[in-house]
Amino acid sequence: MVQLTAAADDGSKIEFTVSFSEPQAHYADVEMRISNIRKKEIEVSMPVWAPGSYLVREFSKNVEGFTASTNAGAALSSEKVKKNTWKIKTNGNKTVVVNYKVYAYEISVRTSFIDASHAFLSPTGIFMFVKDRLNEPVRVNITPFSNWSKVSTGLEKIEGTKFSYHAPDFDWLYDSPIEVGNQDIFEFDAAGVKHEVAMVGGGNYDKEKLKLDMAKIVEEETLIFRENPNKRYVFIVHHYQNGGGGLEHLNSTVLGAKRTGYTDAATYTNFLSLVAHEYFHLWNVKRLRPIALGPFDYENENYTTDLWIAEGFTAYYDNLIIQRTGAISEIDYLKILQAEINLIANQRGDKVQAVTEASFDAWIKYYRPNENSSNATISYYNKGALLAAMLDLAIIHKTNANKSLDDVLRNTYQEYYKKKGRGFTSKEFKEALEKEYGENLDEFYNKYVNGTAEVDCAKFLAYAGLELVNRANPKMPSLGVRTRKNIISTVIRGGAAWNGGLNVNDEIIAVNGERVEDINDYIKTKAVGENLMIVLNRDGIIQTLNIKLAASTDKSLQIDIMKKQTEQQKAVFKKWMKM
Template identity: 55%
Template sequence: MLAHTSSEAPIRFEVSFKEPQAHYVEVKMDIVGVKGDYMDVKMPVWAPGSYLIREFSKNVEGFVASDAEEKPLNSKKVSKNTWRVFAKGAKNVQIRYRVYAFEVSVRTSFVDAAHAFLSPTGIFMFVDGQLNRSAQVTIHPYQGWNKVSTGLELAADKAFTYVAPDFDVLFDSPIEVGNQDIFTFTAVGVLHEVAMVGGGNYDKEKLSRDMATIVEQATAIYGENPNKRYVFIVHNYQSGGGGLEHLNSTVLGASRFAYGTASGYRSFLSLVAHEYFHLWNIKRLRPEALGPFDYDQENYTTDLWIGEGFTAYYDNLLVKRAGLNSEEGYLQDLASDIAAVENRPGNHVQSLSESSFDAWIKYYRPDENSMNSMVSYYNKGALMALLIDLKIRHASKGTKSLDEVMREAYRIFYKEKKEGYSDQAFKELAEKVSGVVLDDIYAWVNTANSPDYETYLNKVGLTLTNLNEGYVIPDIGIKTTTGEGKLLIQQVVRGSGAWNGGINVKDELIAINGYRIETSGKELDRILQSSEIGDKLNVLVARDGVLKELTIEVGANNNGKYVIEPLSNATKEQQAWKENWLAAK
């Protein structure tokens, strides 16, 4: 008979670090009120917010079970992430295991002699069928470590002990342990803690002021902030990036010395804005597949273009509204998104809804052909949000916007119905709130085509220009890299001369038209610059040690270089709508 447990008793964890220099976490798990012959204990296989099966159980070692008197209990592994413990009548079960933690990312745990970052889905196990059970976590910092940063609530009676009402909250609360540099600020009545790890040339006063302004702008969209306390865990590396959203915290990756440059600082603020906007969009207002979570397998949705793409639209917009970027700078950010989508052949192969659904097998597993076969639900999703916003603003003569849609969707789906939305339900709500039919934009979501950006930008007095239009740039469609003194093919562009002529990724490029190509690629550039469209090139490559001669036709490089600028004949209405769009709220 499968064991079950009392719903009133919390599962207690103790976390310690005997060998942090070897990257290990020691975990003790106490389960009380056990009834039945056996119980299954599981480790999640993925981390919500990062849509890839990561098999966290691969890092588990030394799993052992005992009763309250520490008498051994039999256990065996019955699936890749499940351990079966035979209770033999024991009412209390104690489990111990170790986790190897040495992967640098915002979604995986990392431990060394300096600090420990615990990503909960890769650290804490759960009793099968008991995700709704409360949990308590006691951290035993390694010698010399004296700080813990986490969104978990601190227990009233124990140092470094934290509580979670259920395992969804526990799994959504990363933990930083060490000697991180902590500063705080208050915005919209919410205390915000910033835990800086790894040093850097950041200015705490400036960050406090600017991050607070971003918080205010994000909260203004939704009309309320759902937290009393929020934690930023920032890992500063020589070169870093990325972020992962959580219920009342986030983990950010940053470059420790990028704070001192204008572009690096704005990039960090955009990351802050992105993850903070997720407080509402994804963590509360969410697609129906993303909660309650199934931690054993993929949770598919076609709506990541809304959850992530809309958030990617608002991140740079919030920085602009906060007064931390110029109008010109913001418009260039939008132009960069257009270039990222339009210069990617995969834009005409994969739709946004397909990109969302296939995130589990494609987005986090890029390869040399990804640019030819995929489109990002971040970039293109952001552009769909832009088009929806501009269409609503124009149709309503500036009285409504995407802001109102997001606010109402949050109220209806999260607060009132307490459920996720389907693709159709979100579209119907957006159309009801805005009074605008969105069939044209949804057609671009569900097909692999390029949107008509110009028509929508014109609605707020802007125009899109491709600076490369009219220029013929000879190209054969390859990207190269150097390795072991060789010039190697790194990418081949779909439909290019290299694609049609049979050049392969990993080929060594040796000569063109009888002339040796050196590893710097200067000779390749010279040949292309002196070529005409339609010329045939005799290309010598080495493939797996075999020399091959290929005939490659020179084509044109069709990549665009885009800028967004004000229309010279913009009306006063168009200018007013643009100013309202970009202004602080």
């Protein structure tokens, strides 16, 4: 671990101490010591969201027992003036000590969780800030509970201390999750970087295998950008009976994993894809980023139309990277891409919401889906990944296999992060794509990025000697619903149920005088155009609707390798797969 000398920490005038007097009740005790005060009043606030997860989560809802005092312990007057802000009268004191407790019992990669076995501290939900002092250095002291003996974090350790850490400013602090407990820790070196892996909650993992496979991912991703910006990186992996998800940070990440999943091939592959995704964010998002994503406003939404690049491109590369490392074959990768294409093609929201709009509306839609979301929205992850794949193929084809999307990301990383020290605008990223492609991409953007036209995947796949075939049965009848035990969970836009008046939460009791156990199985025995007399329960009232079955419009798209390929198509495929 990189260590700072004590002298390097002398500039910290804001210091936190976190302890755990009642971990079994899921509480952290936080002391915030603020020095060098020159005002009669100061305000301290809790962030409302966690960067990387674009939803206002109102972390201050978990704060209890806020008090303020002098350095000598005398009480100071304080009052809550906003949902996440407290005002303190300093009475001329240059040092103020704030104490509060945080309740932490939400399992996710973006929220804090504390129990008798360990504490995971997601910083934006633990540490308050002084309104005008976000740029100041911070010291964090951790006092582990009872028999807890380890701390894992990307923060730099202060020399001569056991569990004290330094952050150059609050942006760095808020980007450095902390794991406290008895986690199983192992290390590996890759791309000149020391990597710590903190495994929490047990699991049937093979450390030596993970070291090799994770190192391959690190090396392969570093090859794209030709440098790794860290000297040390920390993986915090939380294990559950069933788990998943991840959240990126500047020099660390938090991952969720299935405790017993490491010996199942498919589950293990998914875990490696998650590792590849979050590690790729080390460059894309944390450094190469839309201009709105940093420095952050921690009290309000930070809007951008470019999450389809920030998250979507990363979602494209995660599976591509594990293919490049040999964890999956080229055919396996094509099956993953095929599933992505079908997901987008069969989601009605793709014809309603542009991927740029989906990016902008993440704050109100993506993390708050409802029963109509599939009809009205599209995921900037999935759609962004699909567009990245098509752009990659287009660039490789247009440049006769000399360039790829790798070049775009590497060059924009150098231009905006390294040289200009800022994020890119939407216009600038489009120009970067066009520079490698060799001509403008207005049509692509108008149709697929800012518009809702169906992506012509067949055209782009053909560049690599692949064809896209729809193998759906055009005579397949469809009611146009998704159900759970015959209770409707989704009514699909434009389908028979949509037009006929069926609602979400309707319980289907009988059809054509017959008791029906599974409506979708029942429909398979019918024909397009047949009338169904459906008896349903809607909020305790029995109703009957007549609905005519429509033909299913769902696609079943399959990627096939062309029997005859040109030399250029072979070259594009080889470049794409890095063969």
